[in-house]
Amino acid sequence: MYRYDEFDARFVAERVDQFRYQVARRLSGELTEDEFKPLRLMNGLYLQLHAYMLRIAVPYGTLSPRQLRMLAHIARKYDKGYGHFTTRQNIQFNWIKLVDVPDALADLASVEMHAIQTSGNCIRNVTADHFAGAARDEIEDPRILAEIVRQWSSLHPEFSFLPRKFKIAVSGSEHDRAAVKFHDVGIEIVRNDEGRVGYRVYAGGGMGRTPYIGHVVGEFVERSDILAFLEAVMRVYNQSGRRDNLYKSRIKILVNALGADEMRRQVMREFEELRAAGTLEVPGEELARIARYFAAPDFGAPTDDVPEFDAARASNAAFRAWSDTNLAPHRAPGYAIATISLKPIGGVPGDATDEQLDALADLLDEFGVGELRVSHEQNLVLPHVRKKDLPAVFARLEALGLGTPNAGLVTDIIACPGLDYCDLANARSIPIAQRISERFGDLDRQHDIGELKIKISGCINACGHHHAGHIGVLGVDKKGVEYYQLQLGGSGAEDASIGEILGPAFGEHEIVDAVEGVINVYLERRERSERFLDTVRRVGIEPFKARAYAGWAFHI
């Protein structure tokens, strides 16, 4: 993985000192809360319902054992013993004291971590495919470009006071696990007809109040031109993005107001000038230098025929269930990618305790896995596990309460923190996720239902990605009472789509039944190996609607 050199280390250390000075000025009263707010946000510090929340960047979701141990230390020393992994591959701590934040950041800097640009109206921490460097269908490791983008965007002098936040994601495979079409800018690594690798750039995707799927603004951007191209997109947005209305200030609104053609024209105009200037060129030598940090470990040449693995599957039903759902094909024979579910039945999606983080660090060391990944689905990933080690790895995970065999199933639910923590929320998300998880906790039932992505947001800002859920749940507030809207048919993958709202919102005690009703319709109407999403797309939402609202007086 990427390692800081003296320049990165000094940059992060100085940034900690800079923030320490900002906190001191706030504590002394020199800065008002209004003035301090954009400064603390640019360092990932929110003021939530009960306390400050510190969001720490996990660039492209990659963590080393040393970093995991430090996160465990932060959880113990400054928080209540746990952290929460987010849908942007970051980790947040919900109970931090303002006065402790500079020390926590200094601790993080000692393991090459920071909270730079995890919030605020700037270019946010860049995300990438959590299977990077391991996936079988990968064209190129997306973290190489993501690291180049991370450096370019860090304290960018021109683009740190944008109309609104700006999120960039990179995918390097045919299967999109980074939801690039739902980002302000999404970059897809592609190979052109001549076999050359370059980038397809989407702009204007997003969720929130007005969900949009991104438009292609650069069909094939050469590798050396990518920073000039990104800077061109940012320049157009910084000049023309709306600043009069918070809800219309994202780039998606600009792209859709201008139209994709006009957006492309304006971007190309800036791009031609920036490319001609040459200062932003990414030389092949720099790409190669960064790529060396992400070079695959030596996998040796084992075969895919692993008797220990097959024997464990035959003798251990729990291992068999886990390996059916939580493993993905690895590029190297004899290896697998293992998803660690942070969705225990009835648990809080995305939470991990300090003991779990420490134990995972030990596990990485002992089994030579090297690094851990955070997925945007709020799970963790072991990217390179020898198949013969899998039974032992699973046993360890199970003992830690991390062996839930539900990756991609109905109980693998994404949920934002919601009204339990968040200042913006209209409704609670976590208890709804917990109740759905309990309702479908039976493993045979989950396997029978198959792939199903439920995503829950506690407000219209859509941090729980409900628009992209096969089933999306949105919490709304009606005169102080929590209600939940149901959406069907969304997808955050390469077949990106926005879910369709089923109808009026359900009460807190009705929503789980409504979800179950919808799933029963799927079970009755599915054909052969159809996934839930495929059935919704084939038959439309009407049959689901009829079931969900059966017995409602207004219906039909």
Added chain:
Amino acid sequence: MSLIKNGAFAEDQFQSIADDAPLPANGTIVSLARFGREREALLARNAPLGVRLKSEESPEALGEDVHRLSVVVLEFPKFRDGRAFSWARMLRTRFHFEGEIRAVGAFLYDQLAFMARVGIDAFEVRENFTEADFARAMGEMSEVYQPSADGRPTIRSLRARARSLDPTPPRP
């Protein structure tokens, strides 16, 4: 208010004039609107001239006239309004404007280093602001990752230089 230019207090040689006020004899700053209306008369005067841009006014509106100006003033109505960062950068790298770019308005101490990087070289600051404050703001971050209008070497170029002195490859 006082003026910090190139890192030190400087006497302001310009008077900012309202749209309906008579012009003084020497250095004058007018709004873009007034410049548009009185362009020829203003350029014909034998005194230095500046134009003040609101945050929604792109310097592109000045066209080639920008090279006949001594100062372009960029307004920051709110510190959150970051458009002027792009205007400054464009003035320097697109139009190659070499005169003074002055920031006025509600910007913060913590934005000064960014402002200097995009090419702003004069700052209208509160009376109690000191040259030492300014120097501190400039020195908080000693290196930068990305090129801008200030021509500072980027971390990438510093790395290349360090490698040419010590060509040991980095640890993987």
